[in-house]
Amino acid sequence: MSQHLPDVQADAPDVTVGLSQVGVTGVDKLVKIARNGDRPIILTAEFDVFVDLPAWRKGADMSRNMEVIDEILEDATREEAYRPEEVCGDAASRLLEKHEYTTRAEVSMNAKFMQRERTPESDRETQHTVDIIASATATDEGTREEIGARVDGMTVCPCSQGMSTARARRTLEDLGVDDGTITAFLDEVPQPGHSQRGHATLTIEADGDPQVELDDVIDIARDAMSARIYNLAKRPDEDHMTYASHADAKFVEDCVRAMAEGVVDEFHHLPDDAVVTMAQSNDESIHQHNAHAERVVDVGTLRREVREEY
Template identity: 70%
Template sequence: MSEQLPDVQASRPDVTVGLNRVGVTGVEKLVKLDREDRRPIVLMAEFEVYVDLPSWRKGIDMSRNMEVVDEILEEALGRRQVRVEDLCGDVAERLLEKHDYTSRAEVQMEAEYVVREDTPESGRPTQFSADILASATADPDGTHEEIGAHVVGMTVCPCSQGMSESRARDVLRDLDVEQGVVEEFLDRVPQPGHSQRGHATLKLRTDGSPEVDLVDVIEVARDSMSARIYNMAKRPDEDHMTYHSHANAKFVEDCVRSMAEGVVERFTELDDDVVVTMEQSNDESIHQHNAHAERVAELGMLREELNGGNGDSIGRTNGHAG
């Protein structure tokens, strides 16, 4: 009988420094989410799985991370109405059970989610894809789950549009158009501004109750920009997107604030301590740089600010995002 192999991971390291996150990344798994009276959602998901490591231990049991992911996913296939954030939470909690030397486990999942929809004017069937962002952290105090989405849209710069409007006003006056007609025309026909592709990310971190509808998250993120975009578009649809985006010009900062407003209006049933992460990045069309804005805050603080409360507390609310 061969001698038992030594457990090298459990030995003491040469440098006794603890680590916050040790684990595996790029774990690809097929995830099936059953829904009541509807076709199941099948996702090709990529997972990242981590635990913390104390200073006195050389390494984690890496194979256990993979074993837990496989176990939970197989169990999920036998259940109905599974939410991806619950899936991450189950894996995180099981990791704590499997690794008795850890105090914190973290699981992240990303997958592409396809939404069926119709084009805005021609009514043609098409599809829109969003990136699902789900995660969970588990520690002795409990489990926190996060669900979110990253979507793409269109924005128009109000600054350049304002300059175009000023130019149009001057030309119309030179053509002796009456002032009232000039203002009515400019009010009804939005002037050009440089447009860009926008990237909106919205995430909500909760304790798992009440449930957050992923579709609602996607809708709020898409509506935060100047206009939605569509994979397939006929001429009337292109005209619709161009007109509505220029009629709703927004800076990158405006998009984040619109996202905050949408979260407060849509998620009225959520508790004040839900942590909301909102990010907007624009691929600038006339600059070599891009624009970015973000906000992390508890939902209660956003409600207070939008109801006329003090908005000068960003540093305090950001402290809850860890």
């Protein structure tokens, strides 16, 4: 005869205070993302799962959270086509259904994605590492999903470059070079500036499925910096990256604004209430501190600002 086990988590707590997030973090799972006409992407993903907890309940049922995550991710590995944010959305919706006491369920996912590409000059095959960011929040009003990426690149400081350009102009003047030749030379050969490893983060959040292609998000974020970087680089590739980055020197603020412009140009279908998060962090080479800039804004406002419709 089985012994009845008490549900202690359903008891009233000693202190009747509600909690906005209770759940589990760091749940590692393999997720297969199918692609039309191409091999599926296999991701090693880490999930965080949360529900809210009312003041009258002592604890959340953690086993249910794990059960739902296992069910959803098992389904995801069998589906022919699946977006990372849909995995989170399904999990959040099922969490809401299984926990009758909750009003909000949140599921977030981070995963490493290796993107194949070719080097810019030597045309060698290489791979680029991308951090995929996906999440979803389910309430009685519906499910809101987010998809995005964190990528690396390089930037060159325009201020530092401006000082180098001024020095080069004075030196050429002292050597007797005429002004027209100096200007033509400096227009053709960008001068040195201190460079940084840049980290760009771009995510888009909307009700239901944002219908945002991850590859487009990655491209916008990578192109917002002074130059793309590559894991493999022969000497012609190194020269390409050095020249390209100095020809497009950008402050950390410029990178965020470039992402904003890219989002407005690329995602015409997004509703005005979709929310865009854009962040740029640069590892400074000549300072002990780092530089950071970001903006969180709804798409309607972003469109007006980019198009200067004040």
